[in-house]
Amino acid sequence: MALSREQMAMRVARELQDGYYVNLGIGIPTLVANYIPDGMEVMLQSENGLLGMGQFPTEDEIDADMINAGKQTVTAITGASIFSSAESFAMIRGGHVDLTVLGAFEVDVEGNIASYMIPGKLVKGMGGAMDLVAGADNIFVLMTHASKHGESKLLTKCTLPLTGAGCIKKVLTDLAYLEIEDGKFHLKERAPGVSVEEIIEKTAGELVVPAEVPEMTF
Amino acid sequence: MPGFDKVVNSYEEAMQGLEDDMTIIAGGFGLCGIPEGCIAQIKKMGTKGLTIVSNNCGVDGFGLGILLEDKQVKKMISSYVGENALFMQQLLDGELEVELTPQGTLAEKMRAAGAGIPAFYTATGYGTLVGEGKDVREFDGRKYILEESIKGDFAIVKGWKADRYGNVIYRHTAQNFNPMAATAGKITVVEVEEIVEPGELDPTQIHTPGIYVDRLIQGTFEKRIEQRTVRDA
Numbered sequence: 200m201a202l203s204r205e206q207m208a209m210r211v212a213r214e215l216q217d218g219y220y221v222n223l224g225i226g227i228p229t230l231v232a233n234y235i236p237d238g239m240e241v242m243l244q245s246e247n248g249l250l251g252m253g254q255f256p257t258e259d260e261i262d263a264d265m266i267n268a269g270k271q272t273v274t275a276i277t278g279a280s281i282f283s284s285a286e287s288f289a290m291i292r293g294g295h296v297d298l299t300v301l302g303a304f305e306v307d308v309e310g311n312i313a314s315y316m317i318p319g320k321l322v323k324g325m326g327g328a329m330d331l332v333a334g335a336d337n338i339f340v341l342m343t344h345a346s347k348h349g350e351s352k353l354l355t356k357c358t359l360p361l362t363g364a365g366c367i368k369k370v371l372t373d374l375a376y377l378e379i380e381d382g383k384f385h386l387k388e389r390a391p392g393v394s395v396e397e398i399i400e401k402t403a404g405e406l407v408v409p410a411e412v413p414e415m416t417f
Numbered sequence: 418m419p420g421f422d423k424v425v426n427s428y429e430e431a432m433q434g435l436e437d438d439m440t441i442i443a444g445g446f447g448l449c450g451i452p453e454g455c456i457a458q459i460k461k462m463g464t465k466g467l468t469i470v471s472n473n474c475g476v477d478g479f480g481l482g483i484l485l486e487d488k489q490v491k492k493m494i495s496s497y498v499g500e501n502a503l504f505m506q507q508l509l510d511g512e513l514e515v516e517l518t519p520q521g522t523l524a525e526k527m528r529a530a531g532a533g534i535p536a537f538y539t540a541t542g543y544g545t546l547v548g549e550g551k552d553v554r555e556f557d558g559r560k561y562i563l564e565e566s567i568k569g570d571f572a573i574v575k576g577w578k579a580d581r582y583g584n585v586i587y588r589h590t591a592q593n594f595n596p597m598a599a600t601a602g603k604i605t606v607v608e609v610e611e612i613v614e615p616g617e618l619d620p621t622q623i624h625t626p627g628i629y630v631d632r633l634i635q636g637t638f639e640k641r642i643e644q645r646t647v648r649d650a
Binding site: 264328 | 447449500505519522523528542543544577588591594595596645646
């Protein structure tokens, strides 16, 4: 079975460490916040200028001056800090964020990522995604392995305009966890019940498959 | 003699000197911390051919979106646009130009302009459409592109409180691009919720020192919320 959105978030949450500052992109990455292990302290960075993002407010707590990068009303946790956009991107571009999790349309064997633009379709902009992929060292890309039509999103070369060049090393799809090294995808783990053959079939870029590919457990 | 007193008493006075084809740097992220009164005044003045540097372009009928209604905007320099049907229509009709700029680069372009730095190298955008045609240099084994700073004829800024000398404090995430915008205008207009006397604000808590501020006005704000998300109490 392919991983559910929640299982993908749970798998990424295993990468968290106590004391980590983490930036979560919009969509499935946001769900990672629901699976921070008990007893572990993690601070979420929201690139509009908030370190220590909390949960959504109650109706009584809503404050128009308190939003996240998705423009949703939020709260701040105890010990949070709030700052300007320049300060926020100094943290991001200066490599101070420990883990960045974001979605993508395509990745390729060179670590290129395309995530913000489909030519001919609605172009809304890259927001902070180009800064995040250029600035972070530890980036987790979350995406489905193939399109609805079965076309692989793990390619030899991205076909869509890039968000960043040569910056991705870790990819979690609904079928597998892979790492990118030496111009190849390396299969590290597979989703429960998903065969290595299926992953091979749905990976267009060169894939290195070890003799044993452990199954994820949840 | 007004000395350091930056207070003006009307938005007419606050935006005096704005002309067609000027560049305006605007603070705000989405609809949070936007200079609502200055935007309304620009709409009222009917100034056209404007280049607006702002992370977003408001929504239909609110924020910078209202300047699209009479086609006052020639070009937007933004990181994320199009929450806005009129915007997309004018873009598709070729009436509006957009220069998509990564959010951190946009903040830094304003900050650099205000700090007298004409351009800077950044890794953001290298190898992408953003980097096309830009000077590339390698530092310590990594490639960087040269980005130029952006100065505005006007900067329009939303603060929370300010004293009459133009020392400004922002509130929560309504800070966002406002402090950088404040430094990057030839004429910087700040609108706030409350103006107090010098000495009433703690000098160590000032976000924008008055030296950057030319005109200060007290306004009233709707503070519309774009994505109202709540949890159960």
